[in-house]
Amino acid sequence: MSAYTVEIRVMPRASLLDPQGQAVQHALQALGFGDVASVRAGKHLVVKVQASTREEAAAKARTMCDRLLANPVTEDYECSVSQ
Amino acid sequence: MQRVAVVVFPGSNCDADTLDAARAAGSDAYYVWHRHTDLQHADAVILPGGFSYGDYLRSGAIARFSPVLRAVTAHARAGGAVLGICNGFQILCEAGLLPGALMRNARLKFLSRPVDVRVEATDTPFTSSYERGEALTLPIAHGDGRFVADAETAALLEANGQVVLRYVTENPNGSMHDIAGVCSAGRNVVGIMPHPERRNAQLLGGQDGARVFLSLEARNATQHAGDLRAVDGRHLRV
Numbered sequence: 417m418s419a420y421t422v423e424i425r426v427m428p429r430a431s432l433l434d435p436q437g438q439a440v441q442h443a444l445q446a447l448g449f450g451d452v453a454s455v456r457a458g459k460h461l462v463v464k465v466q467a468s469t470r471e472e473a474a475a476k477a478r479t480m481c482d483r484l485l486a487n488p489v490t491e492d493y494e495c496s497v498s499q
Numbered sequence: 500m501q502r503v504a505v506v507v508f509p510g511s512n513c514d515a516d517t518l519d520a521a522r523a524a525g526s527d528a529y530y531v532w533h534r535h536t537d538l539q540h541a542d543a544v545i546l547p548g549g550f551s552y553g554d555y556l557r558s559g560a561i562a563r564f565s566p567v568l569r570a571v572t573a574h575a576r577a578g579g580a581v582l583g584i585c586n587g588f589q590i591l592c593e594a595g596l597l598p599g600a601l602m603r604n605a606r607l608k609f610l611s612r613p614v615d616v617r618v619e620a621t622d623t624p625f626t627s628s629y630e631r632g633e634a635l636t637l638p639i640a641h642g643d644g645r646f647v648a649d650a651e652t653a654a655l656l657e658a659n660g661q662v663v664l665r666y667v668t669e670n671p672n673g674s675m676h677d678i679a680g681v682c683s684a685g686r687n688v689v690g691i692m693p694h695p696e697r698r699n700a701q702l703l704g705g706q707d708g709a710r711v712f713l714s715l716e717a718r719n720a721t722q723h724a725g726d727l728r729a730v731d732g733r734h735l736r737v
Contacts, residue, residue, distance in 0.1 A: 428602075432647060433673065435607045484564070487557055487593070489600040490647055 417466045418499060420473035426486045426493045427458035461485060473497045501715045503528040504541035506571070506587075508562045513548035513584065513696060520696035521545065524712035533565040543580035543624065543715050544571050546587025548640065548694055558601060558643040559589030568594055580624035580715065581688045585641055588680070588690030597681055597690045598656065599648035601641075605673025609642040613704075614671050616664045616679045616693060623682045625689045626663055628710040628717050635664075635707040637693035639671060639679075644692045646674040646681070656681055664691050 428434045434456050441455035463480065467473035477495040486493040503526040507514045514530065521528035531538060533551075538544060551562035562568070568590070575581045575596050583591040591597040604610060613636050618629040629635075648656065653675055656662055664680035672692075680691030695708025 432602065433605060433645075435603055435605050435673075439607055484560065485556070487560070487600050489592075489649070490602055 417468055420465055420467050420470065421498050422463045422465060422473055422477040423496050423498070424461040424463060424477060424481060424485060424493055425458060425495075426461065426481070426491050427456060429490055429492055430456075432490060458491075470497050470499070501526045501542040501718075502540055503715065504531045504538045504544045505529070506531050506533060506544060506546050506567050508533045508546075508549065508551035508565060508586075508590075510551045510553055511547050511549035511586070513586075513694060516694075516696040517545055517547040517584065520699045520708070520712050521715075523699060524709065525716045526712065531567060533562065533567045536566050536570045538567075538570050538574060541574065541579070543582065544574055546571070546581070546583040546590050547696075548585030548587060551586055551590065554586075554643070557589075557593070559586060559591075559593040562586075562590045563593040572596060575683070575688050578685060578687050582625050582711070583688075583690040584694055584696065585639075585644075585692055588692055589643060591688060591690045596688050597683055598652050598661075599646055599675075599678075599681065601643050601692070602645045602647055603643050604641070604645055604671070607642075609640075610644070610671050611638070611640040612671075613638050613698075614666060614679075614693065615668045617667045618663070619665050620660050620663045620682060620686075622660075623663060623686050623689050623714075624718055625691075625711045625714050628714040634667060635693075636698070636705055637695060637708055638697045639693050640697075641672070641692055644672040644674065646676075646678040646692075648675060659684060661686075663689055664693065 437456040444452045474497045481493045503521045505518045589601045618633045666677040670677045682689045695711035698705045698708035
């Protein structure tokens with residue numbers, strides 16, 4: 417078993433309204449960043465996990481996302497594993 | 500008299516009002532702590548409003564793993580009545596007992612005010628004492644009340660008459676199809692964003708919410724009426 421770090425990015429599904437991202441976009445535009453075309457706001461989670469292989473760590477992270485960290489109705493996620 | 504379990508999570512804050520409203524309707528209502536798995540022979544379970552686990556991660560996402568949810572799920576699967584109010588609705592969606600999800604209000608603001616809703620389904624344990632199409636004024640108090648579901652699920656909800664409450668005059672949070680409440684395919688699990696327990700007496704500004712709790716007792720009365728048998732010219736309860 418070795419220690420792996422899994423970085424998980426959870427984003428609101430692209431087809432759904434993301435009012436938080438929109439609010440940030442408007443604030444950026446008010447700050448003078450008029451060329452900001454869109455902002456989407458999600459979550460970044462860093463999970464340290466013990467696993468025997470990199471693939472096992474990734475599989476565990478995907479299960480964590482499916483069961484808790486992301487809502488399958490509204491969110492998509494991506495995991496990247498490092499040691 | 501129905502036995503009504505009001506589940507208390509860390510962060511529940513409508514549990515006392517919900518218990519009072521159920522008792523005012525004549526139910527034998529009691530609290531069940533979220534760590535417990537014994538619903539004490541409940542006829543109905545209510546998940547009250549609040550901010551279970553501080554709404555961390557997503558509203559209802561962590562409460563869904565409380566031990567009591569195993570018992571609530573078993574109760575629901577066996578056809579038992581379950582009502583989720585506000586945060587309780589969010590928990591039921593997270594637990595997969597109701598379809599869809601509740602996301603941040605479209606205009607981001609936390610909304611705490613009365614809204615107008617229409618009763619769309621009366622064949623649930625919690626709406627049977629209303630008339631279909633009846634307009635109610637009920638308070639909402641939520642930041643994450645925008646109901647969303649994929650197009651196929653939304654179409655099924657409409658086709659099966661699973662929309663229980665719908666916002667009228669205005670849609671406060673951007674909910675799909677103006678949905679304020681839905682029920683399961685079996686109709687025994689109901690989730691609503693408005694707070695009927697905050698409108699069950701004139702003292703609270705109205706009693707449009709009272710019949711959510713009275714519906715349970717009415718169902719009970721019907722069941723008992725069915726149990727009456729005429730024996731030797733007298734009615735005996737069997």
